[in-house]
Amino acid sequence: MKSLSRALMVLNELSRCGRPLTLSDIAGAVDLHKSTVHRMLATFVEHGLVRRDEANRYVVGLGALELARAAQGQAGPGPLVEATLSKLRDSTGLAAVYAQPRGGQLICTALAERRRGIDPSVVRPGAMPARPPAPTTLSMHIAFPMHATAVGKAYLAHRPRAEVDRFTSRAPFPGYTPRTITDAYALLRSLARTRDRGFAVDDREYAVDLRSISAPVLDHDGLAIAAVGVAAPARLSRPDDLRRFAAAVTAGADELGEGLLHGARTDALAGRSA
Secondary structure, eight states: OHHHHHHHHHHHHHHHHOSOBOHHHHHHHHTOOHHHHHHHHHHHHHTTSEEEOTTSOEEEOHHHHHHHHHHTTOOSSOHHHHHHHHHHHHHHSSEEEEEEEETTEEEEEEEEOOTTOOOTTTSOBOSOTTSOOOOSSOOTTOEEOTTTSHHHHHHHTTSOHHHHHHHHTTOSOOOSSTTOOOSHHHHHHHHHHHHHHSOEEEESSSBTTEEEEEEEEEOTTSOEEEEEEEEEEGGGOOHHHHHHHHHHHHHHHHHHHHHHHHHHHHHHHHHHHO
């Protein structure tokens, strides 16, 4: 219980200051050794309660905002996410997903299903029996492999280089279809293309008859805090359609980033004035 109390002291200090703090700042404020505080912060970052900027400073993450919403009796990512996904679904005719980091994975936390649903006969798992299976439908709370999905690549492409390096050190990655990227260098090239164009593409890399497009939801430091995307059966995806989907997805991601950060700033100001 003592270690939990100390961890909460660290989180409270970040919340109280309302600005990015260095490891030394936090350790000094809570009177704990830097190595102890660093381990606590790493766990908070992993679960989205704290985020780290490019200068290696720490600030309260949007995961803490969700805890605050839960305390108010509001479940889920919130009305802004739900409205954006519904708008994406209606403008593209496709299922729209919102994924957030949870425990070192990227988890689907909100979903606007296609009006008639995705045909399971179209979205088939990768036919490689010794490899992990891909899902036959999109569903809530599934974990997206970051190397094999558009949401994963969109998120990873806009994370700090040290985090990307840790991820690519796990290569070779599991394959889901013959098109899955399993090599670290190939993944790094794909992430560079994603950063250049502002969105990621999964071209039958996770399921043999599925294409998806995703864009990162960015914080004010340009780091991904989530990803939003749409998925289409490959037989329905023409080049013109993919360009249209990409424009809709990037616009939705920008809208979410601006809205979520505005909400976080508003809540922080309200908390400090209370």
